[in-house]
Amino acid sequence: MVNDSSIDRVVNELRRLAEIGAVGEKLPSTRALQQRLGVGPVTVQRALGRLVAEGRLVTRPGAGTFISARPAVQVGDTDWQQVALGPSPVHSAGVDTIFQAAGATGFQLGAGYLDASLRADGRLSVAVSRAARRPDAWASPPTAGLAELRSWFGRLLGADPENVLVTAGSQGALSAAFRAILPAGQPVLFSTPTYPGALAVARSAGLIPIPVPGDHDGIRPELLRSAFARSSARLLVIQPTYANPDGSVLAASRRAEVLEICRAAGAFVIEDDYARWLGFARTPPPPPLSQDDDRGQVITIVSLTKILAPSLRVGAVIARGPVMSRIAAMRIVDDFFVSRPLQHTAIELVSGPAWAAQLRSVGTALQQRAAALVGALTQHLPECSFTAPRGGVNIFLRLPTGVDDLVVAREAGRLGVAVLPGRYFTIGEQAGAHLRLSYAGIRAEEIPAAVRLLAEALRTAAGSGG
Ligand SMILES: Cc1ncc(COP(=O)(O)O)c(C=O)c1O
Structure with missing residues (x-):
């Protein structure tokens, strides 16, 4: 006899099977279900019908009944969210376009990352497969980064390995550094024009960006001096080498003056050295500004994404003194560490002829x-x-x-x-x-x-x- 309670019992059992099974897995036959649950064929058919109607199971005539993907929950009225969310702390203007442009068809004069013909895909495939074969590939790394990678960055940038922190590209580094150095509500000086990703990080951290225009020789010292005089800023953000977007390079004659102005203001300098390895053939870029700094004023940020591939989310912060402990602590709060296989992949690639x-x-x-x-x-x-x-x-x-x-x-x-x-x-x-x-x-x-x-x-x- 078919009654509602026995159908419900079978429905519950089928639901349980769909829950623990994998999508696409076949359910026991109707006969097996009948025997297992002590019910008749009509009860099993009705129960199956209900779950098929819900989208949880799918029947293929002659083949059987299979578990289907969990149907997406349809959300109705979300207007309450606008009330609950209130004003947005997220400022992503310009950042969202970085990767939109990368996916565009036609001629690409918008992407800030190398196209497939220059990207290190082949070299990275070799490196990633070696990295994945390591017995410790998936263990947690030291939160500051693998010692070998910190030493490599240190050697190239003239820094002690203990002053190097491995980050998820430059974007992760900028985010941790801004928030570690300044509480919300503070002004921060930017040499302009500048990279929208850095502005987005600053604004999303509640900081107030103040422009200090530059020319083809980088930030203009006289304007920097008056920006410090007019604001209580304790941080300047510059890209001394091949700046995004104007390609400017901080002139040799301005380097000492810029550092001196920041020293007098008691301010840190974040040097976003994102293009460190994008020099043209046979023209070496100027050294990082941190190499002129013996007071721990300059915090240098570099990244492997630009020269190798955007998905190799590996970069580094170089900082000396208490500010490094703060940035390192912020990184742990954010996302613990950079995935170990990625760090090993970077080591494999940068330490060989590739x-x-x-x-x-x-x-x-x-x-x-x-x-x-x-x-x-x-x-x-x-x-x-x-x-x-x-x-x-x-x-x-x-x-x-x-x-x-x-x-x-x-x-x-x-x-x-x-x-x-x-x-x-x-x-x-x-x-x-x-x-x-x-x-x-x-x-x-x-x-x-x-x-x-x-x-x-x-x-x-x-x-x-x-
Ligand atoms: C100046 C500058 N800094 C930082 C970044 C972020 O790079 P990534 O996080 O991929 O290292 C970019 C990317 O375009 C950039 O142009």
Whole structure:
């Protein structure tokens, strides 16, 4: 006899089986269920029918009944969340576009990471398989990072290994450093234009970014002096080498002056040295600013993501004195440590011949790409201005007066060229509109066609009054 309570009992048992089984696994036959649960075939069929209707099981005629993926819970009215959330502490303007641009089809002048032809994919495959075979591959590493990797970064950057902390790329390092150094509500000086990811971290930490404009020789000392005089800032963020977005390099004549101004203000300097290994072939980059600093003022951040691959989330902070303990403590609070297999992969790669080979191939290709971009911009966009890069992957293109960067970027995207509007790289009001063009993700031979389309986009935008 079929009654509701025996159907419920079978439904419960089927639900249990679906819970403990894997998606796609076959359930016992109807006959087996009948025998196991002491019920008739109709009871089993009705119970199966209910779970099929719920989407928890699926029947394939002639094959049997299988566990299907748990149906997604459909959420209805979420308006309450807006009330509960209130104003957002997250400021991601510009950061979200970094990886959107990377996925775009067409010509890629928007991506800040190397394209597949230059990325170290093959070299990393070898390194990652060696790393994965280590018996300790999945054990927890020391929270500051593996000793071998800290020593390697230290050797390259002129730092003691105990002053090196391994981080999840530069982004993780910036996030830990800003929050470790300053409590919310404090001002922080940025040499501008600057990287939107750093601005997003600062704003999301409740800090107040203050612009200090630079030129092609980096931050302007006289403006830095007055920014400190007008604010109580205790932190300056600069990219002395091949800055993103304008490619500027802090002039040798300014290095000591900038450090002296910060010393007088009692301020730390975060040196985002993200492009340390993106120098052009045969032109070595200047040394990190921390090498001129014997007071523990400069905190240097480097990363392997730019020269190897964005998914190798391995970077480092170099800091001396109590500030290092704070940053290290913040890192542990955030996410404990960088995954051990990734650290071993980095060690495998940088300690073999693959490292020098990667530096050589990327340096040569970037120099060619930069030359191709400079040539094409000079030819097709004479109404725009820029400084030719000496290393790194970016050009900050100044647009003619009256043209809107968002409109040009949108129009370029429509024509199949990804570029980033300059406003994301700035703080507050601007003297002029710019586009950030990157040649990390585009091959040299594609550049002339991409720039011709960009010129068309600019003319359309200018003609439409944008
Ligand atoms: C100046 C600068 N700093 C930091 C980063 C973050 O890099 P990652 O976290 O991949 O090392 C980027 C990425 O574009 C950058 O341009």
